[in-house]
Amino acid sequence: DQQVKQNSPSLSVQEGRISILNCDYTNSMFDYFLWYKKYPAEGPTFLISISSIKDKNEDGRFTVFLNKSAKHLSLHIVPSQPGDSAVYFCAAKERNNDMRFGAGTRLTVKP
């Protein structure tokens, strides 16, 4: 049973536009959420995180939004750049528990 779901396997956007990647979760005990970015032939790298006590966290071009009532997480990238093309994994964890990952969304940013 996948507790973290990324329902869009792929997303394509134009350079300079906004990319919005979505993630839904089912476990209401999750209290910390992360986004990882993965390039081909490399391991995932940490991108941004958010605690359940917040609803927004921003880091440069990347903003993560958390809607606890909807159990929904999203990552906004503005403006999108070709170098952002990668697979993005959403992850969630309970306090003192291990991480659960979504299946990933492949983002393609076209020049």
Add this chain to the structure above:
Amino acid sequence: EAQVTQNPRYLITVTGKKLTVTCSQNMNHEYMSWYRQDPGLGLRQIYYSMNVEVTDKGDVPEGYKVSRKEKRNFPLILESPSPNQTSLYFCASSPYGGRGAVYSNQPQHFGDGTRLSIL
């Protein structure tokens, strides 16, 4: 340079031939874990370790073994590999983290992956 190193990066082998994938980190992290990545399933945890000589099963431990004799190393052992273990494997580490830790919200650092093909 802080890193998690996995070896080998690629391996093609046959059913039943024991293999070991090594993982080493140079960040003095307590927590280490192994994941496998399969299409449509994302990253699923196989085993994890909170510290030396402490290991526990993740979500998909069947057919795998691990050991943690030293803090920096966390090898993944497939005693009798089968074709359903063909996958992309990642080792990861983080400071603290996992059950019982005080500071558990630390991002994990991943290795570059090992692609295993079991024929």
